[in-house]
Amino acid sequence: MSLAAGLEIVIATYNPGKIREVEEALRALPLKLRFLSEFPNVATIDEVGKTYEENAVLKALGYAKQTGQTALADDSGLEVDLLGGKPGIFSARFGGEGSTDSDRVQLLLQQLSRHESEQRRARFVCCMALAGWDASDNVRTQQPQLLTVILARCEGAISLAPRGSNGFGFDPVFIPAGFESTFGELPTEIKAEISHRAQALAAIRVFLLRSMGQA
Numbered sequence: 001m002s003l004a005a006g007l008e009i010v011i012a013t014y015n016p017g018k019i020r021e022v023e024e025a026l027r028a029l030p031l032k033l034r035f036l037s038e039f040p041n042v043a044t045i046d047e048v049g050k051t052y053e054e055n056a057v058l059k060a061l062g063y064a065k066q067t068g069q070t071a072l073a074d075d076s077g078l079e080v081d082l083l084g085g086k087p088g089i090f091s092a093r094f095g096g097e098g099s100t101d102s103d104r105v106q107l108l109l110q111q112l113s114r115h116e117s118e119q120r121r122a123r124f125v126c127c128m129a130l131a132g133w134d135a136s137d138n139v140r141t142q143q144p145q146l147l148t149v150i151l152a153r154c155e156g157a158i159s160l161a162p163r164g165s166n167g168f169g170f171d172p173v174f175i176p177a178g179f180e181s182t183f184g185e186l187p188t189e190i191k192a193e194i195s196h197r198a199q200a201l202a203a204i205r206v207f208l209l210r211s212m213g214q215a
Helices: 016-026 052-067 088-093 101-112 188-194 196-211
Strands: 007-011 031-035 070-080 121-132 145-158 174-176
Touching (some): 007 016, 016 196, 052 070, 052 145, 070 196, 121 196, 145 196
Parallel strands (some): 007 031, 007 070
Antiparallel strands (some): 121 145
16 A cells, blocks of 8 residues: 555544544644535535444545545444443434534433443444555546554543533543543543544554555
């Protein structure tokens, strides 16, 4: 696999929190980051997959084809053992259309309050997919190809109440293993080292550097 230095990569999400994390992780690489907002005619890719990987791949291939650029997409979610792994791939839609992050957090805590167990084990899962074109191909095909897929997890537990205002989504109620603070309380620098998305981005970074002959 060969990718050219100066490559343009579209961050295939409209989520501002995810965009910030991708920018922070990849900003020092010899490439240019683009945004879906720069492509007004792009249609939103429906997340109809049954797994994180299926959704991430659908979005990466779909947005790469529409923009003509290499696309980096992710699908991520929170899995809570007491809820049988839910909300999982439906985390962003937990509580229904129009629900805010605060609504989803409160619904999660409400559902957990029905259980007597003090074991509130949970994990964040992130799958990242990169799709585009191999620079070594003499003829660029119309269809992009899947370049790599990365799956990462961050184990932890759910707090009894929201704590902290850093981050987004379920961050205020997720306590990563080995810590007493939630992602909402931890400094951005620590989250950027241990979170599910940080781990996936670290692997994406290594893949890009190697593919561009920089490592």
